[in-house]
Amino acid sequence: MSTDPKRWVAGHVAALPKSGIRDFFELVAKMKGQDVISLGVGEPDFVTPWHVREAAIFALERGKTYYTSNLGMIELRRAISTYVAEHFSVSYRPEDQVIVTVGVSEAIDLALRAFCNPGDTVMFHQPCYVSYSPSVALVHAQGIAVPTYAKDNFALTAEALRAAWKPGAKILMLNLPCNPTGGTCSLEQLTKIAEFCREKDLLVLSDEIYSELTFDGVHTSIASLPGMAERTIFLHGFSKAFAMTGWRIGYACGPAALIDAMMKVHQYTMLCASIVAQEAALEALTRGWDSVLKMREQYHRRRDLIVRRFNEIGLTCHSPRGSFYAFPEIKSTGLTEKEFSFGLLEKEKVAVVPGAAFGENGIGHVRACFATSYDQIIEACNRTERFVQGLKK
Structure with a gap:
């Protein structure tokens, strides 16, 4: 009999690739102390605002260390409902149309497990966040990657959806603005996508975690378009805009029957999100908007710098x-x-992520995160220029 422990691993899990991001940054971690500039992991360089941290500390001091409702603290759900109505023009009842989750990642997992039968088909645009395709595979569903292209600023189009669609497709996963491309859709493009979803009776999982960090134009949630709230799960959280990655706090909003289905999975797996993180999130929503605007201004400035330098x-x-x-x-x-990525890391100590980590349509690109200081970006670009010039010799 085999003594290899791998014989007990489920086949669909064994077949999953490891994250292309995390694999690469294990190498970066080994280079600690070597003056590496990381443009890799998508994490703000800003610390969570002090008043948000203080709210969590105060919650601990008051002994708030217990379970909450499976759906999350009602005070936080009310704040989420108000925030989403004000910023995204969609109304949700806090009592039964909002669930607080352990980050948006858990919300995506809950939705796929709650809505997918084995063999169901899920569409998503690509390049996309590294977890989308594996998350679909983990629920024994089939994924359809819909390509987006640099010539279109990586905007998803209804035409691309129609070309990729197959009979029986059940769900469309959207991530606008998108990780890793920063691509998003105009109102005209989004309206056509909404029309397609209604025509094909698709449920939409709309991951809008980067929505506050929209630099050009105005972000529109597909859930706010006619006939879409009843077929959309609005996914959002605090990691990016509020600089709260380690708090692991997110939420989902949608029709009560769908949120109830997600809650069933949530209550038997995670039970509830951390009450301390929920207290911090409540403070962020009620008094954190000024900090979001200040951070967005810095990201905008950094974007303009890094894009200009890359093109030069x-x-x-x-x-x-x-x-x-x-x-x-x-x-x-x-x-x-x-x-390119390994050469740049080895020779110039700059870390970027190979684009293939985000799917086939990422081939020929790299992802560079500009959530680091302006001066560090200048130095990273100088090193990158030196590396590229060295290739020509």
Whole structure:
């Protein structure tokens, strides 16, 4: 009999690739102390605002260390309902149309497990966040990757959806603005996508975690368009705009029957989100908007810098309308995205993520996160320019 413990691992889990981001940054971690500038992990360089941290400390001092409702603290759900109505023009009842989750990642997992039968088909645009395709595989569903392109600023189009659609498709996953490209959709494009979803009777999982970090134009939630609130799960959280990654706090809003289904999965797995994180989130929603605006201003400034420098270096880079990621094309160097990333890290100590980590349509690109200081971005770009020039010798 085999003594290999791997024999007990489920086949669909064994087949999953490890995150292309985390795999790469294990190498970065080994280079600690070597003056590495990381443009890799998508995490704000800002610390969670002090008043938010203080709210969590005060909650602990008052002995708030117990379970909450499976749906989350009603005070937080009320604040979420108010915030979403004010910023996204969609109304949800806090009593039964909002659930607080352990980050948006858990919310996505809950939704897929609650709504997918084995063999169901889920569409998502690509390049996309690294967890989308594996999350679909984990619920024994089938994924359809819908390509987006640099020539369109990586905007998803209804035409691309129609070309990729297959009979029986059940769910469309959206991430606007998108990680890793910063691409988003105009109101006209989003309206056509909404029409397609209604025509094909698709449920939409709309991940809008980067929505506050929209630099050009105004962000519109697909849930706010006619006939879409009843077929959309609005997914959001605090990690990016509020600089609260480690708090692991997010939420989902949608029709009561769908939120109830998600809650069933949530109550048997996570039970509830941390009460301390929920107290911090409540403070962030009620008094944290000024901090969001200040951070967004800095990200906007950094975006303009890094996009300009990449293009000057000869790495064609569109200007992302949102998020804090640039997605330059590196084909002109003659290297693959993996060769470029490893070479840049080894020779110049700058870490970026190979674009293939985000799906087939990421091939030929790298993701550079500009959620680091302006001075660090200048130095990273100088090093990148030196690396690219060195390839020509």
